[in-house]
Amino acid sequence: MKTCLVTGGLGFIGTNFIKYIAANRKDIAIINVDSVTYAANPCNIDEKTMTGYKFYKLDIANNDELGNVFNENNIDYVVNFAAESHVDRSIMNPAIFVRTNIEGTLNLLKLSLEHKIEKFLQISTDEVYGSLGKDGLFTEMTPLSPRSPYSASKASADMLVMSFFHTYGMPVLTTRCSNNYGQYQFPEKLIPLTIINALTGKEIPLYGDGKNIRDWIYVDDHVRGVLDVLEKGRFGEVYNIGGRSEMQNIDIITLILKKLNKPLSLIKYVKDRAGHDRRYAMDFSKITKELRFNPQLNLNDGLDLTISWYLKNEDWWKKIISGDYRHYYKTMYEMR
Ligand code: NAD
Ligand code: DAU
Numbered sequence: 001m002k003t004c005l006v007t008g009g010l011g012f013i014g015t016n017f018i019k020y021i022a023a024n025r026k027d028i029a030i031i032n033v034d035s036v037t038y039a040a041n042p043c044n045i046d047e048k049t050m051t052g053y054k055f056y057k058l059d060i061a062n063n064d065e066l067g068n069v070f071n072e073n074n075i076d077y078v079v080n081f082a083a084e085s086h087v088d089r090s091i092m093n094p095a096i097f098v099r100t101n102i103e104g105t106l107n108l109l110k111l112s113l114e115h116k117i118e119k120f121l122q123i124s125t126d127e128v129y130g131s132l133g134k135d136g137l138f139t140e141m142t143p144l145s146p147r148s149p150y151s152a153s154k155a156s157a158d159m160l161v162m163s164f165f166h167t168y169g170m171p172v173l174t175t176r177c178s179n180n181y182g183q184y185q186f187p188e189k190l191i192p193l194t195i196i197n198a199l200t201g202k203e204i205p206l207y208g209d210g211k212n213i214r215d216w217i218y219v220d221d222h223v224r225g226v227l228d229v230l231e232k233g234r235f236g237e238v239y240n241i242g243g244r245s246e247m248q249n250i251d252i253i254t255l256i257l258k259k260l261n262k263p264l265s266l267i268k269y270v271k272d273r274a275g276h277d278r279r280y281a282m283d284f285s286k287i288t289k290e291l292r293f294n295p296q297l298n299l300n301d302g303l304d305l306t307i308s309w310y311l312k313n314e315d316w317w318k319k320i321i322s323g324d325y326r327h328y329y330k331t332m333y334e335m336r
Pocket of ligand 1 (some may be wrong): 007008009010011012013014033034036037038039040041058059060061080081082083084085086099104123124125154175176177179180181186275283304
């Protein structure tokens with residue numbers, strides 16, 4: 001039995017990771033540390049279905065509180081999902097991104113080193129590589145060139161993680177993944193925002209000329225890649241994870257509207273995001289070759305699953321758009 005400390009386990013990807021472990025791996029006990037920001041949902045995890053599950057509500061940047069978690073438990077693995085994750089919010093308020101994504105990661109690294117944990121996995125993003133032109137792919141050797149406060153904070157954290165490997169010989173691993181979509185994603189991100197606005201008859205804000213490209217991956221595929229790296233990855237290495245599904249924003253919104261049988265007139269072209277990265281695309285041949293990882297779901301099938309989840313789970317998102325979190329759901333365009 002291994003004990004895995006997961007941070008940010010009430011957010012989108014962390015929730016899906018914990019559910020995957022609960023369903024497939026009885027040999028891994030989860031300790032979930034989450035400060036429960038607007039992006040978290042305590043109802044996501046049903047504790048009764050999980051053996052050895054523990055939850056701590058705390059900020060990963062708080063040394064004393066996080067230190068108690070390490071003192072109270074024998075932790076083997078740490079997987080750091082906790083982050084401020086939305087680019088638009090980082091443009092409006094960068095300070096919290098520095099606090100959580102950089103100081104929080106440093107705190108977690110220091111405690112993990114002190115407690116001699118077996119493995120530390122940092123969940124990073126393709127955005128640390130910057131922006132691509134029409135051609136080319138990001139590889140693990142692409143120089144870091146973050147362009148938003150969010151990606152700058154993630155790149156800083158990646159460098160701190162790598163510094164703990166070189167300086168202290170700490171057993172660290174890093175994954176960098178492309179844009180995730182799927183169940184439990186907070187509706188500030190493009191795909192759930194499009195689905196929910198379409199279902200509620202609200203306009204869908206499309207930034208700039210709508211031709212920015214993202215490489216989409218279904219969240220369950222990302223989660224499997226994370227577990228592969230945690231169990232089989234080489235220390236000190238970075239592993240790209242991608243979906244092999246590049247698409248322009250206008251095309252993905254159009255596809256969703258067609259699937260929902262809603263009018264394209266809901267699309268509203270709005271002022272562009274400041275510093276908007278043009279294109280992301282991943283070369284993830286390293287994880288494929290070394291760890292035999294490949295995404296299993298194509299974008300069309302993944303979108304069908306995602307749309308049907310949001311249709312079946314109206315309670316989940318209606319609480320967000322009409323409850324305490326409604327001002328967080330407001331699109332960045334409305335907040336500008
Ligand atoms: P999310 O915003 O849905 O969830 C983040 C979680 O972290 C929330 O539950 C929140 O409460 C928690 N959190 C925030 N600050 C905290 C703090 N100081 N202490 C403890 N918990 C805190 O994010 P997500 O989309 O699930 O992303 C998870 C990770 O994956 C992030 O590190 C992100 O950078 C990375 N990532 C995301 C994507 C994507 O497309 N969403 C792609 C690649 C990488
Ligand atoms: O690439 C990985 C990253 O993907 C993660 O590291 C981030 O945590 C995650 O938020 C995501 O970042 P993006 O900025 O790419 O995702 P977002 O859903 O915000 O935007 C996707 C694209 O859609 C982007 O080109 C901006 C555009 N967009 C977004 C929103 C919210 C719109 O045109 N309209 C919108 O309302």
